[in-house]
Amino acid sequence: MSAESLKEAFFERDSFEVAEALIGCRLCRKSSDQVISKYTISEIEVYDGFEDRASHAFKGKTKRNSVMFGPAGRLYVYLCYGKHWMLNITTQRYGYPAAILIRALSECEGPGRLTKRLSIDGGFNDLVANKNNSIWFENRASQTVQLKKMPRVGVAYSGPVWSQKPFRYCLDS
DNA sequence: CATTCGATCGGG
DNA sequence: CCGATCGAATGA
Numbered sequence: 001m002s003a004e005s006l007k008e009a010f011f012e013r014d015s016f017e018v019a020e021a022l023i024g025c026r027l028c029r030k031s032s033d034q035v036i037s038k039y040t041i042s043e044i045e046v047y048d049g050f051e052d053r054a055s056h057a058f059k060g061k062t063k064r065n066s067v068m069f070g071p072a073g074r075l076y077v078y079l080c081y082g083k084h085w086m087l088n089i090t091t092q093r094y095g096y097p098a099a100i101l102i103r104a105l106s107e108c109e110g111p112g113r114l115t116k117r118l119s120i121d122g123g124f125n126d127l128v129a130n131k132n133n134s135i136w137f138e139n140r141a142s143q144t145v146q147l148k149k150m151p152r153v154g155v156a157y158s159g160p161v162w163s164q165k166p167f168r169y170c171l172d173s
Numbered sequence: 174c175a176t177t178c179g180a181t182c183g184g185g
Numbered sequence: 186c187c188g189a190t191c192g193a194a195t196g197a
Contacts, residue, residue: 054180059194064192081178086180110182152180
């Protein structure tokens with residue numbers, strides 16, 4: 001039985017449910033020379049809703065964050081600190097801003113490093129994650145994984161309450 | 174228009 | 186610990 005490719009419906013639900021299901025899944029990428037690589041997702045962060053002070057969406061819809069307000073299963077890719085591309089996958093229904101940041105793969109630590117490794121840049125923003133776009137997700141083989149929840153990284157600006165919420169999900173290996 | 178500031182990383 | 190590096194956000 002081959003792995004199942006994750007569809008829009010997988011992402012169109014509560015962001016924290018998606019996070020629990022997404023950790024341990026595979027991020028798949030087909031390079032320009034048609035070689036397929038698959039990586040285990042080991043660290044992610046949830047940015048959900050209108051109240052989350054650490055989320056780009058907190059101050060409302062802008063040109064940059066508009067993808068977060070769109071339908072689920074889209075890539076939200078933005079430039080951070082002038083040099084690093086951050087890869088997110090959107091969750092929830094149209095109109096509700098939410099996304100999950102991919103922070104690490106078992107084979108590559110760091111949100112900026114993994115986009116460089118997979119050759120992902122701003123051109124991928126708002127793309128649907130599917131095989132046609134050479135980037136997609138696949139279900140994990142085992143039903144259960146060990147995960148730990150901890151505070152998100154680099155969001156001190158959001159204040160003590162929001163910066164300390166355990167919205168970072170790490171694969172416990 | 175000027176200035177500030179990042180959902181980070183690599184080098185010293 | 187600090188500089189890189191640049192677009193979005195903010196304020197004059």
